[in-house]
Amino acid sequence: MPSVSARSHSVTVENKDVALLKSATIGRGAISDIAVAGGTLAVTHFAEDSVALLDADTLAPHRSTAVGQPTAVALGDGRAHVAVSSASYDAIAVVDTASGDVLREYPLAFTVTAITASADGKRLYAARAGETGVDVAVIDLTAERVGTIYVAKGEDAVIDALRLDASGRRLYVAVSDARGSRLLTVDVESARVRRTLEIGAPIRGLELGMDSIAYVLTSDIAEGGVLYFVDLVKNEIVDLAQVAQTPTQLAIGPDGTRAYVVDYDHVAVVDTEERAVVAEVSVGARPSAVATHGDRLYVADYDGGVTTYAVASPSPMLYSQFENAPSLVVPARRELQPLGV
Template sequence: MANFSVPKGRLMLNGGAGSKAASHVADEPLTEAATSDVVLERRITLGRGPVGDIAAGQGFVVMANAGDDSVSVIDPMTLAVVDTIAVDGQPVAVTASDDRAYVCVAAESHDAVCAIDLEAGTVVSTHPLASGVTALAVSPDGKRVYAGRDAQDRVDVAVIDVTAERVGTIGIGSGPAANVDALSVDPSGKRLYVAVTDAVGSRLVIVDTETSLVHRVLPIGAPIRDIAYAGGAVYVLTSDRAVGGTVHVVDLNAMRVTDRVVVGGAPTQLTMSADQTRAYIVDYDRVAVLCTLGLDVVDSLAVDARPSCVTHPADSSRLYIADYTGAVSVFSVESSIETLYSQFLATDSIALGVSRALQPTPA
């Protein structure tokens, strides 16, 4: 992404394609569950068309019904659909915090982010945004919602202050056909991770949320599909025709890619498990399970239709996989933590490749 530039005075780092990192090729995709700890409990039919995105709040699982201009809500205790809430436009992304869901909707005149009170089942506020929203995230305390946007080769992040009901902007940069692919916030809420792809390549942009300034820019390479934070690292999912799906592990202490795992296929989404020992990767006809301890694909979950998105609530032992027919498959993963740790401890340590440090260059 040689042509991508950040606003003047911000720091950019070299690296990416020229940096060395340990590479792993995952085993052939499994046709059946490799362990008995992942069990299908129930398939829930929503009947609202394809599910475009899914998220979990406190005691709720929320689905964006892309073709129905609505959001469905599942009670994780009963696994019943308890509400369907109409929104003013097509819901393209959803995130949740506590008892609130935040939904990006695309309408004819503009995009907007709607805040939904999940207890009351009503839209409580709407924040119109000037340009198209492509990614959504919420801070751990639920006080800020981040919306990635692109317009005329420039990308930025709209910051919605939920308490004050104000909207600010973080400038990210510009590049030919630049697009924000995904957003993620670390547990402290002090770092925002922005995945950006343009006509030349992709980068992980790290933003200081307290100053609203770009802190680091790390080249990745192939188009980014999704990112997830886990234990001092960011897992970056990319996909292209040459290699297929690859997970890049960015060590945030070393500030470089330390591992790459080739998973193949044509993946579109990556979600971290509640215990951060697994990454769930949505592929064309399955959800691959990557063990973050050994960096191996340890399972492959099949559902009755093509999967679209997945979530694993932080306070739950259940995994929810939504699909393009408008259904959600619920899996139990309660006993998998002990199994994964046992497998990891029984193997040799992973030898990481030595990579040169990325050196700053003038912005």
């Protein structure tokens, strides 16, 4: 059961943005992912084959459910949707957040690498990597049926992040392979790739902000961690910021003024208006996952702990400065060839 952690915590560079609230130990070993919605925090614990459901304010445990080896989690409509892996197949387990019961399991072919849920929790999108390319499984949780959006060919292609816009009509898919990376815009209704934007280095995180701005986090040995600002209307990169050395995950605050980047030994707090790191948060262990909700920041780590912080932000950011910003030149790379539907 979760307990108060005795580990050290710190906020450096500028500590006015972040204040420590609570810390709890959820289990042994690394936490693979976390998600928060309403008053529930879902924590996937790979080493213990379980998903823990906590009170988002107090970190008090509600339920712990055995689900297989969980890799990712998304919350919606009173359900935790958990990507799980086993020796025979990957699957999506649907867990009731009130009772902790597993309501349904959807076995899926290939390897699930990322998931995202619609705002109403009625559909779940699961990125998959197969032998010849990548696709997205679309699970209609109401009708209990599964469809497929074919995305791209490539034996080494992988989707590390995907997000659905607020309208539920456009799915943004981050595809990386040995040749580079690209952000694909998929029309959900037609299940076709409509736009491709070359990014460059492998994509580690993707979030959607206000005013049709997307945040794309990349990482490689040469350039380290870079946060790209993408105008989704123009389908172009409008700015970038160096944010970390070896980032693995990204979260955006509700008002879009702060980005939180998981680096090797800390979480970098990025001012998205100034495009600069303004704080570094350490939890006394290597961070593994991060999530935001309201004025709260949740950081999970490789020692099985979760720490919550109160975060402050300035007035909501306006993106008018991007309207006349010049496009940045990105090295040309070969595009993946979309598959037919």
